[in-house]
Amino acid sequence: MTMNHERYRSDELLLVVGEAVGDRTHLHPSRLKQIDEHSDAYVERAQSELPYMAWFVRQFSRSSPVLRVSSFAVYRFPSSHSYSCSLSYTTMSKFNLNWGILATGGIAESFTRDLYPNPECRGVKDIQHTVVAAASSSSADRAKAFLKEVRAPESAKAYGSYKELVADPNVDIIYVATPHSHHYQNAMLCLEAGKNVLCEKAFTTNAKQTELLIKKAKEKNVFLMEAVWTRYFPLSIYVRDIIKSGKIGPVSRTFADLSMSMVPENTFDDSHRMVNPDLAGGALLDLGIYALTWVFQTLYTTQDKPQPPSVVSTMRKYKLGTDEQTSMLLTFPPTSARGEAHGIATTGMRTAADPDGKGSAGPAIRVQGEKGEIQVFHPAYRPTRTKLVLADGTVEEKEFPQPGPGKGSGWKNGFGGNFHEEGMGHGMFWEADECAYALKEGRKEGQYESLEESLVIMKVMDEVRRQNGMTYPEKIETTEYPVEL
Ligand SMILES: NC(=O)c1ccc[n+]([C@@H]2O[C@H](COP(=O)([O-])OP(=O)(O)OC[C@H]3O[C@@H](n4cnc5c(N)ncnc54)[C@H](OP(=O)(O)O)[C@@H]3O)[C@@H](O)[C@H]2O)c1
Numbered sequence: 001m002t003m004n005h006e007r008y009r010s011d012e013l014l015l016v017v018g019e020a021v022g023d024r025t026h027l028h029p030s031r032l033k034q035i036d037e038h039s040d041a042y043v044e045r046a047q048s049e050l051p052y053m054a055w056f057v058r059q060f061s062r063s064s065p066v067l068r069v070s071s072f073a074v075y076r077f078p079s080s081h082s083y084s085c086s087l088s089y090t091t092m093s094k095f096n097l098n099w100g101i102l103a104t105g106g107i108a109e110s111f112t113r114d115l116y117p118n119p120e121c122r123g124v125k126d127i128q129h130t131v132v133a134a135a136s137s138s139s140a141d142r143a144k145a146f147l148k149e150v151r152a153p154e155s156a157k158a159y160g161s162y163k164e165l166v167a168d169p170n171v172d173i174i175y176v177a178t179p180h181s182h183h184y185q186n187a188m189l190c191l192e193a194g195k196n197v198l199c200e201k202a203f204t205t206n207a208k209q210t211e212l213l214i215k216k217a218k219e220k221n222v223f224l225m226e227a228v229w230t231r232y233f234p235l236s237i238y239v240r241d242i243i244k245s246g247k248i249g250p251v252s253r254t255f256a257d258l259s260m261s262m263v264p265e266n267t268f269d270d271s272h273r274m275v276n277p278d279l280a281g282g283a284l285l286d287l288g289i290y291a292l293t294w295v296f297q298t299l300y301t302t303q304d305k306p307q308p309p310s311v312v313s314t315m316r317k318y319k320l321g322t323d324e325q326t327s328m329l330l331t332f333p334p335t336s337a338r339g340e341a342h343g344i345a346t347t348g349m350r351t352a353a354d355p356d357g358k359g360s361a362g363p364a365i366r367v368q369g370e371k372g373e374i375q376v377f378h379p380a381y382r383p384t385r386t387k388l389v390l391a392d393g394t395v396e397e398k399e400f401p402q403p404g405p406g407k408g409s410g411w412k413n414g415f416g417g418n419f420h421e422e423g424m425g426h427g428m429f430w431e432a433d434e435c436a437y438a439l440k441e442g443r444k445e446g447q448y449e450s451l452e453e454s455l456v457i458m459k460v461m462d463e464v465r466r467q468n469g470m471t472y473p474e475k476i477e478t479t480e481y482p483v484e485l
Pocket residue numbers: 102103104105106107108135136137138139142177178179180182200201202227229273279285286381415485
């Protein structure tokens with residue numbers, strides 16, 4: 001909080017008084033003179049207008065929210081026939097987070113676009129985001145074009161290498177948006193440079209790499225978070241709260257599916273990151289992690305002392321050796337509150353969780369307890385609809401549209417060229433806000449998915465790959481650093 005002292009000249013004083021009192025008859029200088037002759041009376045009256053003064057100061061003199069106007073006095077200077085006004089007020093300065101964007105692909109664009117709208121449009125008043133730099137491994141021109149595309153400030157720097165980005169002293173936090181194969185090397189580069197990091201999912205290629213990133217973040221005393229954006233949605237908070245409230249009773253099972261019909265041989269060429277082993281391709285690390293996210297955030301995150309699950313799994317492989325369909329059955333050890341719990345997480349590229357795109361096939365996620373269930377509709381990564389169904393006959397449907405600056409704003413976001421309607425956010429700002437709050441509060445990890453939980457999920461995915469003999473090339477599984485990829 002900042003204490004401010006301001007003095008206004010006579011013409012500004014007229015405006016202050018007019019706005020404060022809300023009555024333009026008070027603007028007349030002769031009236032002010034008259035008031036000033038009885039200055040005690042005037043000051044007393046002004047005190048009663050302090051809330052309006054706070055409003056005025058915010059509107060006309062500072063962008064930060066004004067918490068309180070603590071004093072207000074009027075002075076007359078007979079020799080110059082002028083007046084002045086003195087104000088003391090406290091403001092809550094907005095916490096500003098300076099972002100550096102590492103890579104300029106599809107999700108980098110969606111994420112960085114989402115940093116553009118004023119956080120107040122989603123009710124967030126005390127933080128703000130600024131894009132100060134972006135780097136592309138291909139060229140500085142590419143980074144420059146990207147910054148323009150996402151409406152970054154003119155002053156944002158464009159770099160032609162990731163190394164230059166991590167050396168930029170203006171950058172507080174780096175968003176790593178390369179393919180998962182590259183996360184370990186790229187995130188380690190940032191951490192070594194002492195930068196805070198938000199790293200796209202899957203965190204790394206394997207658990208050992210995640211473990212080393214966590215260790216490095218602790219050593220450097222910086223913030224690190226896996227960018228599982230869905231965790232930070234109000235919808236996810238609502239679902240977790242329903243579970244914790246006991247409304248659906250002890251929860252013993254969650255079904256979660258993220259399958260999207262994108263028949264790989266017709267959709268991706270062999271070099272595409274979705275199927276290419278060199279880029280840690282396959283359904284599991286890209287899509288399956290969301291099915292696991294729902295299993296975990298309903299059966300693990302909601303527990304006081306969560307215990308890692310065991311897993312059995314099966315996998316159908318694509319011609320390149322990466323998985324095109326994977327099914328996992330997780331067993332969470334018993335707790336006194338709910339006993340043993342089972343999570344069924346499925347993913348694939350040949351079938352769809354929502355074939356007609358209208359939810360006709362039913363929910364993608366069902367969280368089941370003794371008194372009912374909470375359902376979440378496709379897509380598991382960006383859901384906007386839930387349905388609570390209780391044994392007592394209660395059925396409650398809820399919509400969670402992503403906020404944004406709204407129609408008429410001329411702003412759009414989406415992924416892969418599929419834009420939402422004008423003014424609607426993609427929803428990646430929730431995780432960005434979490435990073436800002438964490439840094440503001442001095443936290444070193446996200447509050448809805450600890451680093452320990454990210455590591456447990458990586459271990460589950462390692463085990464699923466082990467059970468099904470799916471390996472990646474050594475250069476992307478290695479824990480050596482640095483390695484040129
Ligand atoms: N949260 C979500 O909803 C979501 C959605 C999609 C993807 N993702 C995650 O985000 C990451 C990136 O996915 P994406 O769809 O944005 O991929 P993409 O469009 O292919 O972009 C990846 C970017 O990484 C950089 N890169 C550096 N080395 C590369 C290499 N050898 N091959 C390919 N790209 C390389 C490139 O940027 P430069 O040339 O500028 O360096 C490229 O544009 C993945 O880990 C994925 O799981 C998350």
